[in-house]
Amino acid sequence: MDMQVAKKKLGLKERYALMTRDLGWDTTYQPMNKVFPQAEYEGIKIHDWSKWEDPFRLTMDAYWKYQAEKEKKLYAIIDAYAQNNGHLNVTDARYINAIKLFLNGISPLEYMAHRGFAGVGRQFPGVGTRVACLMQSLDEIRHSQTQIHAMSNYNKYYNGFHDYTTMIQRVWYLSVPRSFFDDAITAGPFEFMIAIGFSFEYVLTNLLFVPFVSGAAYNGDMGTMTFGFSAQSDEARHMTLGLECIKFMLEQDPANVPIVQRWIDKWAWRGYRVLTLVGMMMDYMLPKRVMSWKEAWEIYFEENGGALFNDLARYGIRPPKFLDQIAFDKDHISHQAWGTFYNYAAACNFHSWTPTDDEMDWLSAKYPNSFDKYYRPRLEHWREEAKKGNRFYNKTLPMLCQTCQIPMIFTEPGDPTKICYRESDYKGTKYHFCSDGCKDIFDHEPEKYIQSWLPVHQIYQGNCFNPGVDPTAPGFDALGAVLDYYNMAVGRDNLDFEGSEDQKNFEAWRGMATKNI
Amino acid sequence: MSTVFIALQTNDDTRPIIESIMADNPHARLNEAPAMVKIDAEGKLTVKRESIEERLGREFDLQELHINLISLSGNLDETDDELTLSWNS
Ligand SMILES: [Fe+2]
Ligand SMILES: [Fe+2]
Numbered sequence: 001m002d003m004q005v006a007k008k009k010l011g012l013k014e015r016y017a018l019m020t021r022d023l024g025w026d027t028t029y030q031p032m033n034k035v036f037p038q039a040e041y042e043g044i045k046i047h048d049w050s051k052w053e054d055p056f057r058l059t060m061d062a063y064w065k066y067q068a069e070k071e072k073k074l075y076a077i078i079d080a081y082a083q084n085n086g087h088l089n090v091t092d093a094r095y096i097n098a099i100k101l102f103l104n105g106i107s108p109l110e111y112m113a114h115r116g117f118a119g120v121g122r123q124f125p126g127v128g129t130r131v132a133c134l135m136q137s138l139d140e141i142r143h144s145q146t147q148i149h150a151m152s153n154y155n156k157y158y159n160g161f162h163d164y165t166t167m168i169q170r171v172w173y174l175s176v177p178r179s180f181f182d183d184a185i186t187a188g189p190f191e192f193m194i195a196i197g198f199s200f201e202y203v204l205t206n207l208l209f210v211p212f213v214s215g216a217a218y219n220g221d222m223g224t225m226t227f228g229f230s231a232q233s234d235e236a237r238h239m240t241l242g243l244e245c246i247k248f249m250l251e252q253d254p255a256n257v258p259i260v261q262r263w264i265d266k267w268a269w270r271g272y273r274v275l276t277l278v279g280m281m282m283d284y285m286l287p288k289r290v291m292s293w294k295e296a297w298e299i300y301f302e303e304n305g306g307a308l309f310n311d312l313a314r315y316g317i318r319p320p321k322f323l324d325q326i327a328f329d330k331d332h333i334s335h336q337a338w339g340t341f342y343n344y345a346a347a348c349n350f351h352s353w354t355p356t357d358d359e360m361d362w363l364s365a366k367y368p369n370s371f372d373k374y375y376r377p378r379l380e381h382w383r384e385e386a387k388k389g390n391r392f393y394n395k396t397l398p399m400l401c402q403t404c405q406i407p408m409i410f411t412e413p414g415d416p417t418k419i420c421y422r423e424s425d426y427k428g429t430k431y432h433f434c435s436d437g438c439k440d441i442f443d444h445e446p447e448k449y450i451q452s453w454l455p456v457h458q459i460y461q462g463n464c465f466n467p468g469v470d471p472t473a474p475g476f477d478a479l480g481a482v483l484d485y486y487n488m489a490v491g492r493d494n495l496d497f498e499g500s501e502d503q504k505n506f507e508a509w510r511g512m513a514t515k516n517i
Numbered sequence: 518m519s520t521v522f523i524a525l526q527t528n529d530d531t532r533p534i535i536e537s538i539m540a541d542n543p544h545a546r547l548n549e550a551p552a553m554v555k556i557d558a559e560g561k562l563t564v565k566r567e568s569i570e571e572r573l574g575r576e577f578d579l580q581e582l583h584i585n586l587i588s589l590s591g592n593l594d595e596t597d598d599e600l601t602l603s604w605n606s
Contacts (some may be wrong), residue, residue: 012597055593058580066583071583197584206588210524210553225552229526229587236586240593247592290551304590307519311592311604 010027016057021050037471038123040190043262049126052248056237063135067142070230070503077226078241082153088513089220091287093158093506094497098285099151099216100160105177105277106208107147108168112181112230116196120189127250132241134417136197139234143227150227156510158502159495160349164227167349172455173200173407175405179273179452184267186448190249191263197242199267201307205235206300208278215290221495233317243308260404262444268320269437278340279334283363284355291333291368302327322437325413331370332416333364339378340409345392346479349488351497354383374416391496395479397400397456399479402431402449403438410434426450518560521591521602526553531585533572534564541565553587561603562591 027035090096114137121133124371154162168174184195213228224236249256279293307317342352355363360379363371398407412418424432426446433439442449459465463470465481492501519569538556541545545558556562569577580599591602
């Protein structure tokens with residue numbers, strides 16, 4: 001790139017002051033608290049909005065200039081990748097299932113982030129914060145659009161990409177990421193900033209975008225690499241917004257500290273649970289691995305998050321709750337999640353498989369405390385059974401956690417052989433949780449979480465069949481009817497990778513790409 | 518002292534930027550990964566416009582960093598001349 005640097009008449013600080021801070025005014029026809037009706041009800045006290053400043057000091061004109069440059073680069077690469085049949089250069093077709101999970105489970109959240117930041121940007125009385133939220137809102141719609149464009153190329157050739165807008169609303173496992181964002185967007189503006197701006201962006205998105213996207217590059221997927229890094233280039237700004245926002249809230253009034261602390265505890269746990277999916281993608285779904293989930297967790301959560309919480313200690317903030325359990329679980333959650341998706345492969349819009357021998361050895365080396373002892377024997381057993389023609393498909397429906405909506409697959413703190421169950425009674429009804437973390441969140445806001453739309457409950461209540469389906473008809477196939485409702489093609493989108501249409505097509509097309517047939 | 522970091526894509530635009538950062542921050546460590554680098558530094562890291570301009574042979578606006586930036590950590594401050602990342606503790 002050869003950018004022209006215009007001679008500036010004003011320095012960065014002056015430009016930021018004039019083109020951002022000076023854009024706001026106090027209303028006179030209506031009182032400010034009527035114009036910004038959500039600014040006070042959460043109990044956060046702000047005395048001086050002008051104390052908030054974007055340390056990047058990015059103004060809207062500069063924003064458009066750099067975003068345009070990013071878009072030009074991104075679409076040049078995406079076009080070249082598509083024109084060149086780049087999808088046939090990925091390591092092997094199993095990899096594409098990680099991208100299915102991304103499009104179905106993550107891209108819709110980008111769109112929700114766009115809505116969320118547009119919403120809270122409208123609600124903050126401070127102009128610096130509003131402009132930064134506006135930029136993030138635009139970034140997030142860019143992320144969802146560029147991801148949809150990049151992955152539409154895969155949709156031309158592979159199964160499971162065809163209807164993510166329906167699936168995010170209906171499919172059992174997709175309620176996990178969806179409910180996470182629904183939870184954030186239905187909170188007040190300050191809680192949303194801690195939930196998404198701080199906990200998710202600052203503490204957790206590095207785990208998704210940095211090692212996973214580097215992994216996409218390593219697996220030959222230039223399309224995903226380019227949208228991933230392009231999105232992540234905005235992320236640096238988002239993380240800065242999240243960190244500035246939390247420091248601003250803590251500096252404005254000591255009464256804000258306990259409120260913020262509770263949100264940090266809640267959203268660190270909520271985000272950590274959602275990231276289980278990413279752990280499984282890194283450990284099981286990338287044919288060529290960059291680093292293990294555990295290593296990524298150590299770098300980006302323990303080291304980087306540790307530095308962050310040391311820094312925030314001066315405000316009286318402590319690290320999130322349940323860190324001991326989180327530290328213990330890093331040896332386990334990715335394996336527990338993959339085991340679950342292997343079980344439920346009949347109800348998924350992506351394929352699963354048992355790892356190859358060299359992949360199992362890699363997992364043993366990366367997880368010396370857990371893999372050979374707890375997870376390898378089970379995977380080898382499944383592989384043996386599959387060889388005999390008994391590929392195991394679990395046909396029962398799992399119990400779900402009322403808070404994170406993940407099936408009850410996680411184990412007791414310190415004991416990976418025992419499933420963890422917790423429960424709370426509220427107004428005469430019993431609610432179930434996967435962990436102390438999720439129970440803690442429910443107990444503080446039961447009126448919110450009793451409204452959870454839990455896919456398994458909804459199936460049993462008959463709410464997940466297409467109109468006109470009669471569940472009382474003789475020989476009724478409940479799973480088939482649910483998959484119809486999900487708009488999943490049985491035998492095509494679901495089941496094991498071995499023998500799938502994707503596997504056969506990829507092999508045939510790759511063959512055609514290297515030979516004259 | 519805690520570690521701050523900056524992560525950048527690896528391409529023709531970033532080569533002189535990475536070189537400048539490494540030259541200006543002798544305590545920094547360069548970690549290379551597929552398609553990217555992550556530069557870690559104890560306590561503080563500074564990105565200087567002048568050093569980048571020297572290597573690039575043209576004028577450089579530090580905000581151009583946004584194009585190839587992947588991630589960072591630490592408290593940030595940016596002026597016309599430098600961008601710093603630091604932890605207070
Ligand atoms: Fe995003
Ligand atoms: Fe849970």
